[in-house]
Amino acid sequence: MLWDIIQQWKIEQMQRNVDAAKKDSRDAVDKSQDYAEKVGQLALATQAVWSFLKEKHHLDEKDLMQRMEELDLMDGQKDGRVAPKVVTCPSCSRKMNSRNMQCMFCGCGNPEFNPFAE
Numbered sequence: 001m002l003w004d005i006i007q008q009w010k011i012e013q014m015q016r017n018v019d020a021a022k023k024d025s026r027d028a029v030d031k032s033q034d035y036a037e038k039v040g041q042l043a044l045a046t047q048a049v050w051s052f053l054k055e056k057h058h059l060d061e062k063d064l065m066q067r068m069e070e071l072d073l074m075d076g077q078k079d080g081r082v083a084p085k086v087v088t089c090p091s092c093s094r095k096m097n098s099r100n101m102q103c104m105f106c107g108c109g110n111p112e113f114n115p116f117a118e
């Protein structure tokens with residue numbers, strides 16, 4: 001009798017775990033779809049900006065690839081991304097991230113602010 005109660009409790013606990021895992025899985029799929037949509041929007045915006053640059057400044061794909069490589073190497077690694085870097089605040093000497101527009105401690109502008117760093 002006691003064994004049956006314990007087994008039933010374990011079965012119910014497992015069912016709750018399965019339900020929680022299903023919910024986590026659905027949430028992950030939703031997030032993934034959101035990210036895919038945002039990447040699509042960014043690709044479209046990037047293409048629009050690129051088309052203006054080609055038209056107005058007579059640039060070509062070789063110029064684009066060269067600039068992408070230069071920007072990629074700005075963080076010291078050719079890895080297809082722009083990593084943030086640690087910057088020393090010129091005013092209070094505390095550390096801040098290159099993604100931050102200003103120092104969170106003293107409000108000084110970040111001379112190495114890079115809004116495109118990941």
Ligand SMILES: [Zn+2]
Nearest residue numbers: 089092103106
């Ligand atoms: Zn500061």
